[in-house]
Amino acid sequence: MLKVFRSWFDKYFSDEEAVILFILLVAGVLVMAFFGAMLAPVIGSIVIAYILQGLVIKLQRLGMGHIYAVLSVFALFVGVTLASVLLILPLMVRQVTSLFQELPSMMTNLQTLIKLLPEQYPQFFTEESVVGLSRQLTTEVTKITQWVFSFSLSSIPTLLAIMIYAVLVPIMVFFFLKDRGVILNSLSSLLPTERRLMTNIWAEANIQFANYIRGKVLEILIVGVATYVAFVLMGLNYSLLLAVLVGLSVVIPYIGAAIVTIPVALIALFQWGWGPDFIWLMVAYGVIQALDGNVLVPLLFSEVVNLHPVVIIVSVLVFGGLWGIWGVFFAIPLATLLKAIFSAWPTVKAAGG
Template identity: 55%
Template sequence: MIRIFQNWMERYLASEEAVLLLIILGLGLLVVVTMGGILAPMIASLIIAFLLQGVVQRLANWGVPHIVAVNIAFLLLVGLLLAGIFILFPLIWHQTATLFSEVPGMLADWQKIMLALPEKYPQFISEEQVAQIVAALGSKLGGFGQSVLSFSLAKAPVLIAVLVYLILVPILVFFFLKDAGEIRFWMSSFLPRKRPVMSRIWHEMNIQVANYVRGKVIEILIVGSVSFVCFQFLGLNYALLLALGVGLSVLVPYIGAAVITLPVAMIGFLQWGWSSEFYYLMIAYGIIQALDGNVLVPLLFSEAVNLHPVAIILAVLVFGGIWGFWGVFFAIPLATLIKAVLNAWPVANAELQSQEEVSEAS
């Protein structure tokens, strides 16, 4: 047993760099767990800077000076934020308010449907069971309505924080883009000069995580836009709100698609019932999901690390439990980073040991 542990130590922790890397990873995990909510704006700024770094690099390749390219990317970000605040957000707010105002009518419709089930399928469900389900649903909706009201009255500091983040995040993104080289040089000054393990992990992370983040944003835009056009063409109520949910659902693979299917089907059924329009909706929605999983994802993430579905679900559960919403949001990049570490560490460490043996022999 001791020999096995010694072999493991010699393989993974044979150098000072490996021990330092282990300490850095441990401290990083501790910071995320204890201060994740506080550092969320900075982490979000890093993700956005990753996205815009491609724009800056493309402009630099065309001969545009670095500071000019950074300003162009920053203005693009500000323009998208303003378009979202003044164009997209009012439409989403209007549809959300309309949906809440029509919830009692939807509940009444569902009660009629549920009360008709014992007559059609008495062998599967009774009137008492239907009454219990309707009562439970009514209490849940009532509690949800009270939560929404209490949020609107008592959570004003949260709204103020959102406004602060809308100012803070663009500023951080600008400086991350402008001084990216200086920041990397300053951080590397605290590290050993010879760091093959860290260099390999940084190379893997820079390629895989950046490709994942950029590809995921493109996937959200494509899936959300196609869903909106499809829902709007079919005349589905709350088309923009549902399309936004479908687009954001790709952040959580497998689980997100399963969760967003329920509101799409419920809204469609309450609007059309068992009609041809409802079947057209579900067929179109199924085609969108199939094309996303079988065409769009392989096309966008061909250069990214391929994670097994079990690893993806496990990452969502673990990081979501540790870090809440942000853990779910960043689950796949964090899992990708862990895989990059596991892939690079033993290889680079073995190369370092072989180099040391060659130098000692000579």
């Protein structure tokens, strides 16, 4: 057994750089697993700076100095953030509050609709099944009410943390943009001088990460705005809240769209019942989803390596389970990174052989 393991080790880890890369990957996974929550503001700042770096580079290419380009992009970032907080957040809070206030009446209406199912569809529903479904619905409503109450009691520490992050994150974003070169040079000095494997992997992964992150942010904005306009024009209640959910749902491929369809359909059903308005809204929502999947995604992610849908779903489940929302967001680029590593590894084997 030991001989087999040694043979396998010599086959894949005979190159010193491969060993160092493996150690770095394991260390990165362990750090994220044990300190991911603590480092969330840092990770968020790095992601934001990574997104904004493209604008800094474009301004520099137009002849603007580095510090002025950084200040301009940072001012734009702060301005957009403040506008979102001052204009969108209050409306979101009002809609969420209103939704929770109307939730009991919505559940009552839903129970009424459920009780009518045996009369309207006797071939599918019986009185016994409807009673069980109604009891289960009551139980779920009770759980939701308890969760809302407990959340309101525990929200003070969360709000305090958000206030701290609201100060720390912009500061870190600024310095990540301003001192990007210094930081990268410092990190590079810790790596071996000969790092052909790491350079090749990073070159490919950097392209994939940049295309994916910036493309995903654009997709969230476009889908969210298009959904909001459609919902407002059709007079759907809680249009902004639902549009935000629909926009964020694109972060989770395949699964997100299926999950967010449920609240959209339920709120439309509570508002209009089974009728033309409900049908037209679901048609419009379906058109937006179809355009996103068949037009927008190919345009935004044309340079991203294609992955099989099963690989994407498994990546979302695995990385999401490990690192929460960050794992979900970076599931595809992380899977692409692993693919790049596996593709580059035989080169090391050949060099070592």
